[in-house]
Amino acid sequence: MAHGTNALLAGRRRGAPATAPGTPWRARALWPVAAVAAAFALAQLLLVGPGLRLGWDETVYVSQVSAQAPPAFFSAPRARGVSLLVAPVASWSTSTALLRVYLALLSGLGLYLALRAWRGLFPARVLALAGALFATLWVTLFYGPAAMPNYWVALGALGCAGCLLRARADPRDRAALWGVAAGAALMVWMRPTDAAWIAPPLLALALAGRHLRLALVLLAGLATGAVQWVIEAYLGHGGPAQRLAQGSRIQGGLGWNLAVDDQLRGLIGRALCRPCTGPLPSPVIWGWWVLLPLLAAVGLTVAVRARRTAPTLLPLVCATTAAVPYLFLIGYAAPRFLQPAYALLAIPVADALSHLVTRPAGRWRPVAATVVALALTGHLAVQYVVLDRLVARTAADRDDWARTAAHLHRLGVRPPCLLTGTEAIPVAYYAGCASAAPSGNNANTTEAGIRATARRTPTAALTPPGEPPPAYARTWTPHRSAGLDFYTAPRPPGDDGPG
Numbered sequence: 253m254a255h256g257t258n259a260l261l262a263g264r265r266r267g268a269p270a271t272a273p274g275t276p277w278r279a280r281a282l283w284p285v286a287a288v289a290a291a292f293a294l295a296q297l298l299l300v301g302p303g304l305r306l307g308w309d310e311t312v313y314v315s316q317v318s319a320q321a322p323p324a325f326f327s328a329p330r331a332r333g334v335s336l337l338v339a340p341v342a343s344w345s346t347s348t349a350l351l352r353v354y355l356a357l358l359s360g361l362g363l364y365l366a367l368r369a370w371r372g373l374f375p376a377r378v379l380a381l382a383g384a385l386f387a388t389l390w391v392t393l394f395y396g397p398a399a400m401p402n403y404w405v406a407l408g409a410l411g412c413a414g415c416l417l418r419a420r421a422d423p424r425d426r427a428a429l430w431g432v433a434a435g436a437a438l439m440v441w442m443r444p445t446d447a448a449w450i451a452p453p454l455l456a457l458a459l460a461g462r463h464l465r466l467a468l469v470l471l472a473g474l475a476t477g478a479v480q481w482v483i484e485a486y487l488g489h490g491g492p493a494q495r496l497a498q499g500s501r502i503q504g505g506l507g508w509n510l511a512v513d514d515q516l517r518g519l520i521g522r523a524l525c526r527p528c529t530g531p532l533p534s535p536v537i538w539g540w541w542v543l544l545p546l547l548a549a550v551g552l553t554v555a556v557r558a559r560r561t562a563p564t565l566l567p568l569v570c571a572t573t574a575a576v577p578y579l580f581l582i583g584y585a586a587p588r589f590l591q592p593a594y595a596l597l598a599i600p601v602a603d604a605l606s607h608l609v610t611r612p613a614g615r616w617r618p619v620a621a622t623v624v625a626l627a628l629t630g631h632l633a634v635q636y637v638v639l640d641r642l643v644a645r646t647a648a649d650r651d652d653w654a655r656t657a658a659h660l661h662r663l664g665v666r667p668p669c670l671l672t673g674t675e676a677i678p679v680a681y682y683a684g685c686a687s688a689a690p691s692g693n694n695a696n697t698t699e700a701g702i703r704a705t706a707r708r709t710p711t712a713a714l715t716p717p718g719e720p721p722p723a724y725a726r727t728w729t730p731h732r733s734a735g736l737d738f739y740t741a742p743r744p745p746g747d748d749g750p751g
Contacts, residue, residue, distance in 0.1 A: 284380035285367045292387035293360025296397045299636070300643055302352035305650035307523075310399040311681035314351070318342040321667075322686040324677050325696040328489055328498035331401065331481055333441030338399050352397045359396040359403060363387060366407040366595070369414030369431050373563045374603060382602035386595050388632055390521065390639035391587040401442035402588040406595035408438030409450045412473075413570055413596065416454055417563050419466050432466065433473035440477025445499070446592060447474060449577060453569040457562070502693045504583045511578065514585035516541065521642035526584035537638070540631050544597055551600030554607045564600045571596035650678070652734035656714070657682035659733040663740055665710040672702055673714035673722060675736065690722075699724045706741035714738045 412435025
C-alpha cells in the first residue's frame with residue numbers, strides 16, 4: 253500500500269498525473285466537483301422539496317432541540333449528532349421548509365468538502381463523476397435534506413479516508429490531519445457503531461507505515477465524537493456495554509442474519525423494510541446494486557496495474573466493513589444504512605468507468621462511452637421514478653399525522669398534553685405534545701403513570717384502525733382521524749375543552 257500511494261503521488265497515474273506532495277493545488281481545478289455539489293443541493297429542493305414534513309425518526313432528533321414539542325424518548329441506538337446538526341435552525345424556528353433548505357445546502361457543501369479531501373489522489377473529473385454517481389441515487393437525494401445520520405456518516409468516512417491518504421503521503425499537510433480528525437469525529441457523533449466498523453481499516457493503514465502521529469490524530473477524532481455518547485451511556489443506560497446491548501435488542505438482536513435480499517427489496521423505495529417480506533423487485537431496480545461491487549473490482553484492477561493501489565483499496569475495504577453489519581448481522585433493512593458504503597465505493601467505481609471510456613492517451617472510446625452513457629441514463633431514470641413515488645407516498649403519510657394532530661387540537665388536546673400508542677411520537681411532535689409508551693422499544697413510563705398524567709393533562713391514545721385501545725384507555729372517548737383511531741381521556745378538572 254505504501255508503494256501504491258507513493259507511486260500515485262509521484263505522478264504515475266495513467267493519463268492524468270496526480271499532484272505531488274507539497275505542490276500547490278488550485279481550487280479552480282475542482283470546479284466540476286463544485287458544480288456537482290451545487291446541482292445536488294438544487295436537485296434535493298426540486299425533487300424532494302422543502303415542504304416534506306418530518307418523518308418519525310426526524311421528529312425524535314429535532315424535538316431534542318426544538319420548541320415545537322417536548323423532547324421525544326431517545327433510545328439507546330441513537331446518537332446526538334443529528335440534533336446538533338439541526339440546532340442552528342431548529343432551536344429558534346419551527347419551519348420545516350427552512351430546515352429542509354438549510355440541510356439541502358449543508359449537504360451539498362458537505363459533499364464538496366468530502367470529495368475535495370481526495371484532491372491530488374484522483375483527477376477532478378473522476379471525483380466529479382464519483383460525486384454524481386453517489387448524489388443521484390434516490391436514497392442520497394431523499395436523505396440529503398433529512399434530519400437523519402447516515403448521509404453524514406458517509407461524508408465523514410469519505411472525507412476521513414481521503415485526508416488520511418494525503419496525510420500519510422505528506423505528514424506536513426496540516427489541513428489533511430485536521431480533516432482526518434474532523435471526519436472521524438463526524439462519524440462517531442452521528443452513529444458510533446458505524447464508525448466502529450469503518451475506522452479499523454483507516455487505523456490499520458495509518459499504523460502500517462508507522463505513522464504514529466496520524467494514528468493518534470485519527471484516534472483523537474474518534475474519541476472527541478465518542479465522549480458525549482459514553483457519558484450519556486453511563487448516565488442513562490448503565491454504561492457503554494449495557495447501551496450497546498439495549499441497542500442490539502431494539503434492533504432485533506445482532507447476529508448472523510443474511511439481509512442481502514432484504515436490502516434488494518428495500519431498493520424499491522421502502523424507507524424501512526421491517527419485516528422485509530414479499531418478492532424481489534424487478535432487476536431494473538436492483539441491477540445497479542449488483543454491478544456496483546463488480547465495477548469497484550475493475551477500479552481496483554486498474555489501480556493495481558497503475559501501481560497506485562492504496563487510494564482505491566482503502567475506500568473499498570472501508571465500504572466493505574461499513575456494509576457488513578447491514579448485510580449479514582441485522583434482521584431487517586433500510587436503504588439508508590448503506591449510504592457510507594455507497595459513498596466510499598463511488599471513488600473506485602468512477603475511476604473504473606473513466607478507464608473504460610477513455611484510452612491511455614485520454615481520448616474517448618466511442619463505443620464504450622456510448623454504452624456507459626446509455627446505461628447511466630437508464631439508471632438515472634429508474635432512480636428518479638423510485639424517488640418520485642417514495643416522496644409522494646411519504647408526504648401522504650406525514651400529512652395524515654399532521655391532520656390527526658389538528659383533529660386532536662380541535663378536541664382540546666393541546667399543549668401541554670400527552671399522546672401514547674401507535675405513531676404517538678410523530679403525531680405528538682406535530683401536536684406539540686409529549687409522547688410516552690409503557691412498553692416496547694420506546695418505553696419511558698408505566699400504565700399507572702399514563703393514568704396519573706391523564707387526570708391533570710389532556711391525553712389521548714392512538715391505535716391502528718379497528719384495533720381496541722390499550723387497557724388504560726378502554727373507558728376513554730373514541731374518535732377516528734386520518735388513518736388512525738384515537739381515544740381521548742376525560743378532561744382534567746378546570747379544562748373547559750375546545751375553544
